[in-house]
Amino acid sequence: MNRLLYDVSRWHLYQHRNERRLPLARESDLPALKLQDELYERLYAGDTDALPEHQVNAALKPWAQRIHDACANLPAFGRLAADCRGDAAASAAAVDTLIAALGELPPPHQAPPDAPPGSHKDPLRRPLLNACAVAAKAVEDLRDATEGLALVGWGTSSAPAQLGAADPKVRPLAVRLRDDARLKRIALLAGRMKRIAASKRRQKVKHGADEITDVEQGADLGRALPAELAKLAHPALRLDFMRSFLERQLLQYQLTGTDTLGRGPIVVALDKSGSMADRDGLKDVWATALALALLEHAHAGNRRFALLDFNSHVTYEAVVRPGDFLPHEALFQSCDGGTDIAAALERGLELIRSNSDGLHKADLVLITDGASDYDRADELRAMARSLNVSIFGLGINVDAASLSAWCDEAHGIRNLDTVDPDIATALFSA
Numbered sequence: 001m002n003r004l005l006y007d008v009s010r011w012h013l014y015q016h017r018n019e020r021r022l023p024l025a026r027e028s029d030l031p032a033l034k035l036q037d038e039l040y041e042r043l044y045a046g047d048t049d050a051l052p053e054h055q056v057n058a059a060l061k062p063w064a065q066r067i068h069d070a071c072a073n074l075p076a077f078g079r080l081a082a083d084c085r086g087d088a089a090a091s092a093a094a095v096d097t098l099i100a101a102l103g104e105l106p107p108p109h110q111a112p113p114d115a116p117p118g119s120h121k122d123p124l125r126r127p128l129l130n131a132c133a134v135a136a137k138a139v140e141d142l143r144d145a146t147e148g149l150a151l152v153g154w155g156t157s158s159a160p161a162q163l164g165a166a167d168p169k170v171r172p173l174a175v176r177l178r179d180d181a182r183l184k185r186i187a188l189l190a191g192r193m194k195r196i197a198a199s200k201r202r203q204k205v206k207h208g209a210d211e212i213t214d215v216e217q218g219a220d221l222g223r224a225l226p227a228e229l230a231k232l233a234h235p236a237l238r239l240d241f242m243r244s245f246l247e248r249q250l251l252q253y254q255l256t257g258t259d260t261l262g263r264g265p266i267v268v269a270l271d272k273s274g275s276m277a278d279r280d281g282l283k284d285v286w287a288t289a290l291a292l293a294l295l296e297h298a299h300a301g302n303r304r305f306a307l308l309d310f311n312s313h314v315t316y317e318a319v320v321r322p323g324d325f326l327p328h329e330a331l332f333q334s335c336d337g338g339t340d341i342a343a344a345l346e347r348g349l350e351l352i353r354s355n356s357d358g359l360h361k362a363d364l365v366l367i368t369d370g371a372s373d374y375d376r377a378d379e380l381r382a383m384a385r386s387l388n389v390s391i392f393g394l395g396i397n398v399d400a401a402s403l404s405a406w407c408d409e410a411h412g413i414r415n416l417d418t419v420d421p422d423i424a425t426a427l428f429s430a
Contacts, residue, residue, distance in 0.1 A: 001013055004031060004038060004057065008038060015092070020096055031064070040092060043085070043095065044084060083136065089142060090143065093174045101131035144191040186331065189289035201428060214253075217252070264361035268367065269364065270288070271311070271369060272284075276396075283396050285416075287396065288331060304362075305319070307330055308348055311340070339371075365392045371402045374405045374406075378405075392409050
């Protein structure tokens with residue numbers, strides 16, 4: 001379809017307008033909108049097809065050419081284009097951010113400046129340079145957020161589907177994130193937590209190694225063979241021992257661990273009481289992001305996942321099988337009411353007991369910012385032991401001791417910007 005200087009594919013125009021929730025492209029579009037279509041084409045496809053000279057509007061050509069030339073002569077725009085190539089969502093987000101960051105463009109009929117495009121005297125150079133930096137950050141944030149929300153189903157079912165592709169009522173992720181600051185914070189924090197979880201999963205288990213299976217080379221004195229240690233008693237062989245040690249060539253026992261990473265499915269009991277909706281909403285954002293990270297952790301281990309939202313009773317629950325998506329409604333449950341930990345744990349244990357095909361030997365993670373009556377704590381702990389379920393507690397801005405009656409292991413949470421290393425180790429690598 002003809003734009004200002006270039007012929008842009010109708011499919012690319014549809015992608016651009018759909019991602020930004022703009023009206024479908026028409027020949028009667030305003031020059032500014034046609035220019036945005038061309039910028040999208042340059043970011044998404046790289047190559048552009050120039051229009052024949054007789055199809056170019058002579059009055060608009062200097063204005064459009066000036067902006068395109070300024071982009072072409074700016075290395076920052078080239079890097080942005082390379083980063084967005086073939087990614088419709090990223091290209092649309094970059095155009096959206098570029099236009100917003102550039103602010104008021106020169107009027108279409110304004111004569112171009114004397115300075116050549118791209119030179120230091122070009123008045124478009126500095127604003128465009130700043131706009132490219134902002135756009136690059138927006139693309140990075142979008143990809144982090146996409147990673148954070150990768151296992152959330154946005155359509156009418158839990159079946160895998162691209163965001164917005166199946167259900168026209170569902171807006172693309174970039175538009176959702178732009179309009180919903182809370183969702184963006186959840187997505188970015190969840191993406192950060194998922195990277196921490198992936199790092200922990202790559203770490204080897206350092207305990208439970210108690211079976212000798214072979215002999216290997218290394219530099220672990222605690223596992224060195226007696227024949228190697230005997231060299232220390234001989235003056236002529238002591239230097240050979242030191243050389244082998246420094247070069248990690250000592251003969252030592254190879255031990256095999258008997259512990260496994262992860263015991264079974266993960267059930268998350270997420271506090272949705274009124275106190276979780278603090279002034280900044282940080283408690284609820286952190287807790288929801290951690291639930292998404294645990295969902296990804298379960299997915300990576302081919303384990304089932306269940307989410308229970310609760311206040312004075314269980315308000316929402318969802319069970320996610322390996323390969324399925326968490327319904328997006330789980331991210332938008334409101335916070336109100338009191339806190340009844342017993343009701344949440346009881347429902348979680350009932351879910352585990354009644355689910356004969358996949359939730360036995362589960363790990364139950366309790367995330368809360370408050371305490372509750374301990375009357376039923378011993379009863380529920382005994383029920384958990386009978387089902388071989390471990391309960392892990394995270395208290396946001398509360399001492400771990402307030403959860404110890406309910407949990408096999410409890411931690412207090414003070415930093416709501418990430419997951420502390422010791423907690424990440426306990427959650428993702430044990």
